[in-house]
Amino acid sequence: MNKFWIMVAHTYFRKIKTKSFIITTLLTVLILYGLSNITTIIDTFSKDDGPKTFAVLDQTENLYPVFERNLDSSKVPIEVEKSTASESELKKQVIEEELDGFIILALDGNQFPTATVKTLSITNQEVFTQIEQVLQQTKLGIGKERLGIESNELTQLFQPVEVNKVALENNAKSEEELNQARGLVYVLLFVIYFSVIFYASMIATEVATEKSSRVMEILISSVSPVKQMFAKLIGIGLVSITQMVIILVGGYLSVRSQFENLNTLTGGFLGFTELPLSTFIYAGIYFLLGYFLFATLAAFLGSLVSRIEDAQQLISPMIFLIIGAFMIAMFGLSNPDTTFITISSYIPFFTPMIMFLRVGMLNIPSWEIGLSIALLLASITLLAIFGARVYKGGVLIYGKSSSFKDLKRALMMSKDK
Structure with missing residues (x-):
C-alpha cells in the first residue's frame, strides 16, 4: 500500500508542477476575471472617447426638434446638429473625419419617421441601435398624437401582462x-x-x-x-x-x-x-x-x-x-x-x-x-x-x-x- 500512495503522490506532484497545468490554471482565472469585469475594462479603454457627432438632414422640416428632444432624454452618447449642407458636402466631412456620420430623416408611406444613417463603416452596431431606439420613441410620440392617446395610457398599453405561476405539487x-x-x-x-x-x-x-x-x-x-x-x-x-x-x-x-x-x-x-x-x-x-x-x-x-x-x-x-x-x-x-x-x-x-x-x-x-x-x-x-x-x-x-x-x-x- 505504501508503494500505491507513493505513485499517487508522484502522479499528483509531477502534474501540478508542469507548465501546462500552471499556464492553464492562470489563464482560466484571468479569463474569468476578464469576463466578470468586461464592462469596467471596456470603460477604462474607452473613457477618453467623446460622444459621436452626427449632422442631421431633415427632409420633412418637422422631425428634427422631436428627434433631438428624444435623443437628449435618452442620454445616449450622440451629439446631433441640424445641417443645411448637401449630402456630398457631409460625405466629404465624414471621410475627412470631421463628423462621425450624418442622419437623413424622412417619412415613409404611412407618414411615420424613417432614417438613413451614413458612416465610414457599419461595424459599430451600438450607434445604429441607439439611433433606432430614439427614432422608435419619435414614432411612438407621433402615433400617440395622431390617435389622441395620453402618455400614461400608452405606457399601460405596452406594459407586459402579468402571469401568476402556481405549482400545485407539494414542496414544489x-x-x-x-x-x-x-x-x-x-x-x-x-x-x-x-x-x-x-x-x-x-x-x-x-x-x-x-x-x-x-x-x-x-x-x-x-x-x-x-x-x-x-x-x-x-x-x-x-x-x-x-x-x-x-x-x-x-x-x-x-x-x-x-x-x-x-x-x-x-x-x-x-x-x-x-x-x-x-x-x-x-x-x-x-x-x-x-x-x-x-x-x-x-x-x-x-x-x-x-x-x-x-x-x-x-x-x-x-x-x-x-x-x-x-x-x-x-x-x-x-x-x-x-x-x-x-x-x-x-x-x-x-x-x-x-x-x-x-x-x-x-x-x-x-x-x-x-x-x-x-x-x-x-x-x-x-x-x-x-x-x-x-x-x-x-x-x-x-x-x-x-x-x-x-x-x-x-x-x-x-x-x-
Missing part, C-alpha cells in the same frame, strides 16, 4: 428557486463536461506516454498494473480538484464586488441563496462519480496504445458519449420532466449530468436518487474490474494500435500473468 420549487437551480445546474454541466474531457484524456495520454518511453516495464516489476491504474485515477483526480478549487476561488474573488449587480441582472440566476444544501452535496457526488466512471474507462483504453495520437483516437467514442450527455442536458434545462430526460438519467454514462439536472430542477423521490447513485457505483465497479484486467494485459502491448480488437489480446495476456 418557487420560480426564484428554479432560476437559481437552473444557474447551478448550468454551471456544473460545463464543469463536468470540460473536466471529464480534459482529465480523462490526461489519464489516457499519461498511460500511453509511459508506455512509449518504456517506463511501464520498470513500473510493473515493482507495482502491479492494477495499483498503477488506480494510483493514476486518484492522482489525476486530486490534480483536477486542486485546479478546480483554484479556478473557483479565483472566479469568486473576481465577481464578488459585482455579485449583487449580477444577481439582480440575471433575475436570481446566479444567487444560489435559495438552494438547499443537499443540492450542492449532490453536485459534488455526481461530479466525483462521473469523473471516476469516465477516468476508469480512459485508463484502460489508454493502456491499449503506446502512442499519444493513438490514445486520442481510441478515446474519441468516450468523448462523443460526454458530448451526447451534455447536449441532452442542455435540452433538459428548459423541460426537465419529460420522459426522454427521465429515461436518459438512468443510463450510467449520462447519469452524472442528467440525473443532477433532475435533482436540481425537480422534486424527485429519494429512491430515484439512490437508484441512480447505485447504478453509477455498480457501473464504476464493473468497469474497474474489467478495466483492471484490460489494463493488466494492455500495458504489455506495444506497437501501433488504435483498434478495439486489442481488448481481446489484452484480456488474454492478463490471464497469463
Whole structure:
C-alpha cells in the first residue's frame, strides 16, 4: 500500500508542477476575471472617447426638434446638429473625419419617421441601435398624437401582462428557486463536461506516454498494473480538484464586488441563496462519480496504445458519449420532466449530468436518487474490474494500435500473468 500512495503522490506532484497545468490554471482565472469585469475594462479603454457627432438632414422640416428632444432624454452618447449642407458636402466631412456620420430623416408611406444613417463603416452596431431606439420613441410620440392617446395610457398599453405561476405539487420549487437551480445546474454541466474531457484524456495520454518511453516495464516489476491504474485515477483526480478549487476561488474573488449587480441582472440566476444544501452535496457526488466512471474507462483504453495520437483516437467514442450527455442536458434545462430526460438519467454514462439536472430542477423521490447513485457505483465497479484486467494485459502491448480488437489480446495476456 505504501508503494500505491507513493505513485499517487508522484502522479499528483509531477502534474501540478508542469507548465501546462500552471499556464492553464492562470489563464482560466484571468479569463474569468476578464469576463466578470468586461464592462469596467471596456470603460477604462474607452473613457477618453467623446460622444459621436452626427449632422442631421431633415427632409420633412418637422422631425428634427422631436428627434433631438428624444435623443437628449435618452442620454445616449450622440451629439446631433441640424445641417443645411448637401449630402456630398457631409460625405466629404465624414471621410475627412470631421463628423462621425450624418442622419437623413424622412417619412415613409404611412407618414411615420424613417432614417438613413451614413458612416465610414457599419461595424459599430451600438450607434445604429441607439439611433433606432430614439427614432422608435419619435414614432411612438407621433402615433400617440395622431390617435389622441395620453402618455400614461400608452405606457399601460405596452406594459407586459402579468402571469401568476402556481405549482400545485407539494414542496414544489418557487420560480426564484428554479432560476437559481437552473444557474447551478448550468454551471456544473460545463464543469463536468470540460473536466471529464480534459482529465480523462490526461489519464489516457499519461498511460500511453509511459508506455512509449518504456517506463511501464520498470513500473510493473515493482507495482502491479492494477495499483498503477488506480494510483493514476486518484492522482489525476486530486490534480483536477486542486485546479478546480483554484479556478473557483479565483472566479469568486473576481465577481464578488459585482455579485449583487449580477444577481439582480440575471433575475436570481446566479444567487444560489435559495438552494438547499443537499443540492450542492449532490453536485459534488455526481461530479466525483462521473469523473471516476469516465477516468476508469480512459485508463484502460489508454493502456491499449503506446502512442499519444493513438490514445486520442481510441478515446474519441468516450468523448462523443460526454458530448451526447451534455447536449441532452442542455435540452433538459428548459423541460426537465419529460420522459426522454427521465429515461436518459438512468443510463450510467449520462447519469452524472442528467440525473443532477433532475435533482436540481425537480422534486424527485429519494429512491430515484439512490437508484441512480447505485447504478453509477455498480457501473464504476464493473468497469474497474474489467478495466483492471484490460489494463493488466494492455500495458504489455506495444506497437501501433488504435483498434478495439486489442481488448481481446489484452484480456488474454492478463490471464497469463
